[in-house]
Amino acid sequence: MFPREYRGVAFVVGLFLIVQVGALALVPEFAESGYQAVENPENPANSVLYVVAIVAMTGLMLAAFRYDFDGAIRLLIVGVSAWLSWYVFSALVSPLAAAVPAVAVAVGLLVHPEWYVIDTAGVLMGAGAAGLFGISFGLLPALILLAVLAVYDAVSVYGTEHMLSLAEGVMDLNIPVVLVIPLSLSYSLLDGESASEEASGVGEETASGVGEEAETDEEPDSGHDSDTADGSDAAEPAEAGDRDAFFIGLGDAVIPTVLIASAATFSPAADLAVPLLGVNLPALLAMVGTLAGLLVLMRWVIRGRAHAGLPLLNGGAIGGYLIGSVVAGVPLIEALGLAGIL
Numbered sequence: 001m002f003p004r005e006y007r008g009v010a011f012v013v014g015l016f017l018i019v020q021v022g023a024l025a026l027v028p029e030f031a032e033s034g035y036q037a038v039e040n041p042e043n044p045a046n047s048v049l050y051v052v053a054i055v056a057m058t059g060l061m062l063a064a065f066r067y068d069f070d071g072a073i074r075l076l077i078v079g080v081s082a083w084l085s086w087y088v089f090s091a092l093v094s095p096l097a098a099a100v101p102a103v104a105v106a107v108g109l110l111v112h113p114e115w116y117v118i119d120t121a122g123v124l125m126g127a128g129a130a131g132l133f134g135i136s137f138g139l140l141p142a143l144i145l146l147a148v149l150a151v152y153d154a155v156s157v158y159g160t161e162h163m164l165s166l167a168e169g170v171m172d173l174n175i176p177v178v179l180v181i182p183l184s185l186s187y188s189l190l191d192g193e194s195a196s197e198e199a200s201g202v203g204e205e206t207a208s209g210v211g212e213e214a215e216t217d218e219e220p221d222s223g224h225d226s227d228t229a230d231g232s233d234a235a236e237p238a239e240a241g242d243r244d245a246f247f248i249g250l251g252d253a254v255i256p257t258v259l260i261a262s263a264a265t266f267s268p269a270a271d272l273a274v275p276l277l278g279v280n281l282p283a284l285l286a287m288v289g290t291l292a293g294l295l296v297l298m299r300w301v302i303r304g305r306a307h308a309g310l311p312l313l314n315g316g317a318i319g320g321y322l323i324g325s326v327v328a329g330v331p332l333i334e335a336l337g338l339a340g341i342l
Contacts, residue, residue: 019253022127029091042138047145065169077175082106084128113174115189122176134261140337142262146314153310178247252309256290256317269328282324289320
């Protein structure tokens, strides 16, 4: 791994940490404001409905790309960015005042979607979404959600490969569906060809499958052949020094953070003395587990091969959460959210 790729990995870890800490900081305010999205957060059916919604959204986006409705998808994601940003800013200022920076986020994405604008919007979206879902999914629904999406992600990348097609589609739109990780100070997402044109082969883009997630290893001007859309022709990874940036899906930061926020909200473990954050040991070790999975994932991504992210990330989050629960003295059946069922 070249030194600048180490810097890129550090940047990814930093973005994930901001999303995680931001979600934990927002959870108490969201709960107090009554932003819980469901009446009964302990109902496992909530996870099933959310997975169905994800699959439906994935199909909708793929159809939009096929029939040249890319602009509609871009406007939709920009609108969602503004909406989630409003939730984040409303935790700091009045709802009316929060509308001003939220609209500014949307305008920035429409007028100047440079990598730092996309990453800023992505972090705001990620923290807001994870906080909202964290207070809306109890422990069992959150664990089911992460487990099912990890399996779906693996199937959609290694099996059906439709996430690879989705990754190709979203890369042209310059929207905060992916976090952009520049590997040089001079990198610009807007200069020259679009990201997907620079890394046109899906084998050189890793796709993580929640429909909103794509981890992509960009290899501009590498001189290597690209994969076909169906992944039948495996591309040879480019030299590490040839990369200007790589990409990782926003959903890969959000989904495991849902469990972190849920653990902070619903786990009976005692809170730790962390200023401004309501965090307990299960939530803290879920963070550690997610970041451990992220480091393994980034090692694979840097090698230039397509990989599903959620099996590693969600697996790390679940493992860390369960270890933290046991160490904190929470019975395993209670940590799994089964105490009220069995």
